[in-house]
Amino acid sequence: MLSLPQMLGNVSQSHVQSPDDWAQSVTGVLRDAAIYHQARNGFYRAQCDALEVDPAAINDVNDLQRLPLLTVGMFKRPDAQVLLTCSLADVETETRSSGTRGVQSVARRNSETMTRALVGLIGTYREFFSLSGGAGLFLNPADAEASEMGLLKDFNILNSVFDHHAYLVADQAFDARAALEHLRRWKGHMTRHIVGPPFLIGRLLRFLEQEKSSARLDPYSMIITLGGWKRHTAEALPAESFWERCHDLLAVRPGNVRDMYGMIESNMLAVECHLHRKHVPPWCYISIRDPGQVGKELAPGRTGTIAVLDALNTSYPGFLLTDDLGDIETGTCGCGRTGQVINVRSRGQSSGLGNCPVSIERYLGSGATANDEAPALVKA
Numbered sequence: 096m097l098s099l100p101q102m103l104g105n106v107s108q109s110h111v112q113s114p115d116d117w118a119q120s121v122t123g124v125l126r127d128a129a130i131y132h133q134a135r136n137g138f139y140r141a142q143c144d145a146l147e148v149d150p151a152a153i154n155d156v157n158d159l160q161r162l163p164l165l166t167v168g169m170f171k172r173p174d175a176q177v178l179l180t181c182s183l184a185d186v187e188t189e190t191r192s193s194g195t196r197g198v199q200s201v202a203r204r205n206s207e208t209m210t211r212a213l214v215g216l217i218g219t220y221r222e223f224f225s226l227s228g229g230a231g232l233f234l235n236p237a238d239a240e241a242s243e244m245g246l247l248k249d250f251n252i253l254n255s256v257f258d259h260h261a262y263l264v265a266d267q268a269f270d271a272r273a274a275l276e277h278l279r280r281w282k283g284h285m286t287r288h289i290v291g292p293p294f295l296i297g298r299l300l301r302f303l304e305q306e307k308s309s310a311r312l313d314p315y316s317m318i319i320t321l322g323g324w325k326r327h328t329a330e331a332l333p334a335e336s337f338w339e340r341c342h343d344l345l346a347v348r349p350g351n352v353r354d355m356y357g358m359i360e361s362n363m364l365a366v367e368c369h370l371h372r373k374h375v376p377p378w379c380y381i382s383i384r385d386p387g388q389v390g391k392e393l394a395p396g397r398t399g400t401i402a403v404l405d406a407l408n409t410s411y412p413g414f415l416l417t418d419d420l421g422d423i424e425t426g427t428c429g430c431g432r433t434g435q436v437i438n439v440r441s442r443g444q445s446s447g448l449g450n451c452p453v454s455i456e457r458y459l460g461s462g463a464t465a466n467d468e469a470p471a472l473v474k475a
């Protein structure tokens with residue numbers, strides 16, 4: 096069984112635990128996280144009390160489904176600071192996204208959470224991409240579509256594995272010509288990689304096609320995507336066609352086109368292996384919920400609302416009910432890694448109607464706990 100420091104210190108090893116060890120390790124780190132938040136966060140404690148859950152009694156991976164969840168929609172509320180376990184004074188970063196409906200979601204992280212998340216991401220990138228050097232071309236969308244890219248930017252981490260990088264910020268018109276110029280300038284000097292949401296990479300591919308041009312990248316070049324097609328569903332390509340076009344127009348091997356799944360409210364980033372299966376980090380657990388009854392966990396293979404439990408977060412409980420739909424698989428992947436694999440079926444499509452047993456209104460209205468148990472409120 097691995098502790099959180101052991102997982103962060105050796106990401107590779109923690110991806111190849113035996114299934115029993117994986118279950119024990121992830122249960123242990125999430126139990127410790129739940130105990131931490133229950134002891135320090137009045138709002139979370141109220142949820143545990145209402146559901147009669149004692150985090151210390153979590154013994155088995157099947158017990159994890161009992162932990163109370165925060166819905167991602169709560170992060171859009173003006174009183175979202177009630178979700179904090181740390182004080183507002185300890186908040187180091189605030190990541191905002193405007194989302195598709197224009198309401199800002201704010202994820203606040205303290206320095207401990209940032210450090211853990213940064214270490215975890217470096218380990219994850221090195222594990223899955225084996226990158227060391229080269230040049231990264233980042234295609235960044237305009238703000239409204241950049242929620243997950245905001246996460247990347249915040250964590251500014253892929254940069255550190257490249258020798259060189261360039262950011263292209265795309266407004267309404269994406270400047271594919273400028274992107275190509277960067278790629279051509281780096282040719283022969285460095286292995287070239289492209290990072291961005293699939294819809295912007297799709298536009299680069301279309302531009303190449305229209306210009307009857309191609310830019311052959313290098314044998315070990317990677318295309319790393321995050322964030323889906325957003326409003327550009329009309330341009331969306333099935334994954335297989337996307338890989339094929341990346342191969343035809345950019346000469347990037349299909350196994351080197353990798354998608355990732357994450358959201359700004361969570362530190363969890365599931366990254367594809369060369370077999371295009373998104374591996375959940377060993378310090379996270381994904382629970383698939385019945386959309387009509389979110390307290391109920393569905394069996395592996397069944398599609399439902401994705402809940403993400405993350406052990407890294409000390410700024411607020413990292414136990415979130417998303418509004419995405421998907422399913423999970425367990426067992427050993429063809430790449431040799433164990434643990435969970437997540438298949439994301441759609442983003443932002445779940446009703447998101449799941450509520451905490453004790454609402455923010457009721458919690459704040461009770462007046463009993465706001466002063467001594469939620470220091471963030473006092474400092475606000």
Ligand SMILES: [Zn+2]
Pocket residue numbers: 368369370372374428429430431432
């Ligand atoms: Zn795999």
